[in-house]
Amino acid sequence: MFSSIASLQPRQLAAQVLNFALVLSTAFMLWKGLSVFTNSSSPIVVVLSGSMEPAFERGDLLFLWNRGMDTQVGEIVVYNVRGKDIPIVHRVVRRFGGGSAPLQLLTKGDNNAADDTELYARGQDYLERSKDVVGSVVGYVPFVGYVTILLSEYPWLKTAMLGFMALTVVLQRE
């Protein structure tokens, strides 16, 4: 198997490695391109908890759009708690400001008893639309996101997948 690359000229080896590098970088740039298009730092997220049932289940894949700055009550938004990197998917239940004043939002999970005031950072009573919100949900695909949950719970899976991909692309000469 490896003899096919052992006998390569250095330039050809460089070309094979380039093929793999291009697979990775194209995937990354497509992601970044989508980010730029939607103006969201993370345009596709996976639902991690059951706080939005029955609308969204754990493992659902959500598509976000962050160019609608006038978020209405009833929209579902994804936000990051200030200081933490965990995205939360909840519904907007109250608006403050808007117009000339900066828009502020209060959110609550459909399946939760109380609103998100407890979840926000210490001293924070509301979300700033421009700063804290990653985007509002415009579409979803059920269950597909479970792969991401598996990859984050079993990190060796990530390395294994990447290693397998590298092997197949570099050794294949088509």
Next chain:
Amino acid sequence: MSDSHISPYSLNDLKNTTDDALGNYLRGLHFKQDNSKLDFRLAIGYTAVAIAAVTFVADYKLGWDATKNGTAVAVAAYAVLNGIFTYWMYFVEKGLIFEGSREGRKISLASRTKKHTPTYFLTVTSALDKSRELDCPFTTWFTEDGYFVAKPFQQWLASTVDVIGEADVKSAVKDETDSSQVPEVESNGTPSASGADARSKGTKRSKRKG
């Protein structure tokens, strides 16, 4: 050549092994290989990868908000470079496997295969003849087990491509004396690589060795 063998059923392996052997053979005949097309492709490709890498590091270190605009520019640049890369690969390089010259004579060889056909198609463009496509079954230089045999391959090349024949006179001349080894080329005066002749000779040879 190589002591390892490949699967004789894999068209991809057959083509790649033959391409590599051709390169080695010509370099052995002191053809100076011109890598400019491949170098251009590598340069474009690695520049695009570098742009992606810089974008990745910047995003990792500085976060999304600070790098938003830079990322937009980088994505556009990457798309353009990738477009040039793909265009170069499909329209300029187009199957090119060897390009070089020897004693002032330039030669350019591109190869391809057709699905489910065990034939090697070689397009030759050289100083002595305009672009023409030759073909020869892989069985001419591969045994039943998938071992590559250099001699019949070199003889085919030397007898059908004038520039190579000039460089490797021994292989080109051998046709006249050893008629059982090589497809009949000199018989009607025009160099031809008719598949039918080579095929019958080829299978005889591989059966003998197998």
